[in-house]
Amino acid sequence: MDALSKEDIYTIEDIYALPEGERAELIDGKIYDMAPPSRTHQRISGKLYQIIANYIDSKGGKCEIYAAPFAVFLTKDNINYMEPDISVICDLSKIDDKGCHGAPDWVIEIVSPGNKPMDYFTKLFKYRTAGVREYWIVDYTKEMVVVYRFEKETMEEYSFGEDVPAGIYEGFSIKVQ
Numbered sequence: 001m002d003a004l005s006k007e008d009i010y011t012i013e014d015i016y017a018l019p020e021g022e023r024a025e026l027i028d029g030k031i032y033d034m035a036p037p038s039r040t041h042q043r044i045s046g047k048l049y050q051i052i053a054n055y056i057d058s059k060g061g062k063c064e065i066y067a068a069p070f071a072v073f074l075t076k077d078n079i080n081y082m083e084p085d086i087s088v089i090c091d092l093s094k095i096d097d098k099g100c101h102g103a104p105d106w107v108i109e110i111v112s113p114g115n116k117p118m119d120y121f122t123k124l125f126k127y128r129t130a131g132v133r134e135y136w137i138v139d140y141t142k143e144m145v146v147v148y149r150f151e152k153e154t155m156e157e158y159s160f161g162e163d164v165p166a167g168i169y170e171g172f173s174i175k176v177q
């Protein structure tokens with residue numbers, strides 16, 4: 001009788017070895033293929049990026065914002081590699097030309113219909129345990145934004161059209177449409 005075979009564990013090297021143009025994320029050694037985003041997804045991502053970047057610039061902020069594809073090496077191992085839709089990083093020592101090494105302060109994921117469990121469960125757990133301060137899930141099919149403020153251990157839901165306060169910036173809110 002054969003011994004139970006160990007499930008394949010992939011590494012960041014496997015992500016970099018993917019064919020040109022193919023995107024995937026790596027969570028605990030498991031590769032998750034990423035489908036191209038929809039027009040709605042890209043429109044929301046672009047608008048959120050613009051609003052947040054303008055706010056940071058207007059305040060002379062030191063934080064930097066990046067839109068996917070931008071590499072986030074969430075943990076110090078070589079089995080976790082993510083590309084959040086939007087990452088805001090305030091500790092600039094975490095950033096180099098390859099991406100962000102460690103947890104961003106604020107992560108926004110825009111849910112596509114085929115990846116809901118990934119954003120609502122798998123990534124939620126990874127971001128929380130890695131030290132992300134704030135995690136937004138923008139679900140355009142439900143017209144809802146779910147906000148996790150891990151430092152305060154809170155979760156709030158907002159409907160599109162409502163002001164959604166950004167916890168890492170006092171007095172800043174975004175109306176997601």
